[in-house]
Amino acid sequence: MAHLGRIRLFVRTIRTFMVNLKRHLPSQYESLGTLVLRYDKKSDGAFAVKPTESAKKLVELGDYSFLLLERFKDDVAVTGMASYKHLVRLFSEQCIVETDDNGVKAVIKANKDVSSSSLQNPSDPDAGYSGHKGKGYQMQVMETWSRDKSQPNLITHVKVESADTSDTQAVLPAITDAAERGLAPAELLADSLYGSDDNIEQAKEQGVTVISPAMGTESGTISLADFRFSESDELISCPEGKNPIRIKTGKQGGRIVHFDRDVCDQCPLKSECPVRRVKRSATIRYDAKALRLARRRRAEKTETFKDAYRFRAGIEATMSDLDRITGLKKLRVRGMPQVRLAATLKAAGLNIHRATVFRKRCTKPEKGRKHAENDSAGLVGAVKEHFLLLSGELRTFLEQFSPDGSRLWRMYHQQLNA
Ligand code: SF4
Numbered sequence: 143m144a145h146l147g148r149i150r151l152f153v154r155t156i157r158t159f160m161v162n163l164k165r166h167l168p169s170q171y172e173s174l175g176t177l178v179l180r181y182d183k184k185s186d187g188a189f190a191v192k193p194t195e196s197a198k199k200l201v202e203l204g205d206y207s208f209l210l211l212e213r214f215k216d217d218v219a220v221t222g223m224a225s226y227k228h229l230v231r232l233f234s235e236q237c238i239v240e241t242d243d244n245g246v247k248a249v250i251k252a253n254k255d256v257s258s259s260s261l262q263n264p265s266d267p268d269a270g271y272s273g274h275k276g277k278g279y280q281m282q283v284m285e286t287w288s289r290d291k292s293q294p295n296l297i298t299h300v301k302v303e304s305a306d307t308s309d310t311q312a313v314l315p316a317i318t319d320a321a322e323r324g325l326a327p328a329e330l331l332a333d334s335l336y337g338s339d340d341n342i343e344q345a346k347e348q349g350v351t352v353i354s355p356a357m358g359t360e361s362g363t364i365s366l367a368d369f370r371f372s373e374s375d376e377l378i379s380c381p382e383g384k385n386p387i388r389i390k391t392g393k394q395g396g397r398i399v400h401f402d403r404d405v406c407d408q409c410p411l412k413s414e415c416p417v418r419r420v421k422r423s424a425t426i427r428y429d430a431k432a433l434r435l436a437r438r439r440r441a442e443k444t445e446t447f448k449d450a451y452r453f454r455a456g457i458e459a460t461m462s463d464l465d466r467i468t469g470l471k472k473l474r475v476r477g478m479p480q481v482r483l484a485a486t487l488k489a490a491g492l493n494i495h496r497a498t499v500f501r502k503r504c505t506k507p508e509k510g511r512k513h514a515e516n517d518s519a520g521l522v523g524a525v526k527e528h529f530l531l532l533s534g535e536l537r538t539f540l541e542q543f544s545p546d547g548s549r550l551w552r553m554y555h556q557q558l559n560a
Contacts, residue, residue: 143266143278143476148236148253149196152203155232155264159210159225167219177209200250204237208248228264235260258306268478270304279478280305281470281485282312284320284330285460287453294500295460298325300489302482309335317350329353331454339431353450356438364414366428366436375433377426380417382409387423396429463492 146154160178164171171178191199211233214220221227236256237248258271262278269278284299299316313336320326329351337354345352368381377399379385388400406412406424417424428436441447464470468488475484 143263143269145277146263148256149191149199149203151261151263152200152207152232152236155225155229155261156203156207156210158264159223159229162223162225163220166223170214170217170220174213177206197250201248204233204248204250207233208237208239225264228261228267231267232261232264259304266476268304268476268481270306272305275305278305279303279481279485280307281489282309282316283457283460283464283489284316284327285457286327287456289453294496295456296493296496297460297489298323298327300486302478302485304478310338310341312336313341313352314344314348317345317348321348326350329450331451331457333454339434342434353447353454355442355451356435360436360439362414362416364411364416365439366416366426366433367440369426371433375430377428381415382411384409392427392429394429396427396432398425398427400425460492463495464488467495468492 160171164178207229211230214226233248235251237250240247240249258273260271261267262269262271266278271277272280279302282299282301282303283297285295285297286293287295299320301312301316301319303312313330313332317326317330326348327350330345330353332352332354334355334357337352337356342352342354364381370378370380372378377386377389377397380401384401384405386399387402390398390400392398400423401417403419403422403424406415406417406419409415417426468491470485470488473481473484475481
């Protein structure tokens with residue numbers, strides 16, 4: 143999918159509308175008279191402008207879009223056209239309508255006010271935009287892994303979504319989807335974007351431990367986790383062993399803990415301690431979420447966490463395989479349904495490839511390794527053509543490599559360009 147700036151996006155959308163209008167409703171097209179001329183040409187070069195003139199050009203394009211929309215808004219035959227609907231969407235996402243002494247006019251929105259879910263290209267209205275990932279689609283991928291490589295790493299969940307969709311929302315649907323197929327993981331390794339406190343707590347309710355670093359960093363060397371708490375998470379003493387003089391419940395819930403300010407002023411840790419001087423006491427506020435976050439950050443520094451989490455990086459190899467072996471990053475289809483189907487088939491193909499390599503490796507530990515690679519490459523090609531016919535046999539085949547023995551999964555996203 144071509145990357146279009148705002149000017150080219152307007153031009154392409156208007157031109158697509160014009161082409162379809164001319165083809166399907168020639169009388170309405172003819173009624174536009176000379177208005178159609180500039181947008182009838184195929185080259186976008188006619189709209190190339192200096193950066194200093196781009197704002198003026200955008201205004202011109204916004205005005206022209208508004209004119210077209212107003213002209214045909216009561217023509218049912220035109221408003222039913224997909225290209226007209228794209229123009230309506232583009233205009234509503236990129237412009238606002240204002241009224242002044244001269245009447246009604248279109249005003250171009252500032253860049254920051256245009257949503258990342260806005261139309262990116264009229265040829266693929268389902269594609270979105272992410273400042274980090276770019277334009278197009280992304281695929282959430284979850285796979286199994288085993289420490290001792292006793293099982294192949296198999297993809298157990300894929301979800302294709304617009305590139306503007308936040309990764310934060312991906313974890314729970316992935317777990318639910320896998321659980322519905324009897325494949326719920328016991329542990330899930332994921333990067334920090336997936337590891338919000340809400341995700342971790344809700345995954346825990348489903349029996350899944352999400353291992354992920356917490357977002358953000360601690361401001362000082364002493365944190366809430368360095369205070370001592372009872373089993374019911376009531377604060378007992380500070381890192382210097384001093385007891386609170388008063389504990390209150392805050393208006394929003396949580397606890398407000400007061401220490402003796404005179405004691406804190408003499409404390410050697412006062413410059414690093416997170417308590418705040420308020421009037422005659424030094425206080426610290428916390429709730430269950432803040433405490434969990436502080437404990438996670440402290441746990442991240444332990445060797446236990448580092449040893450468990452280092453296996454997350456293994457999914458980068460899966461992303462690389464999806465790109466290198468199946469060509470996932472450059473799909474030759476457009477639209478969410480087609481992109482979703484193509485990406486899912488490629489993930490299934492990679493599973494077959496891996497399962498084949500693994501089985502050959504088990505039966506012919508050394509000599510068979512190279513042949514296994516070649517055999518599986520051919521198999522992936524066959525899957526592209528005959529996946530539906532083979533689905534029954536495929537399921538039986540993959541069941542030999544059920545992840546139940548491992549129960550360890552990891553998750554990441556892959557950027558797609560249709
Ligand atoms: S500053 Fe106060 S609360 Fe903090 S460690 Fe020292 S005595 Fe304890």
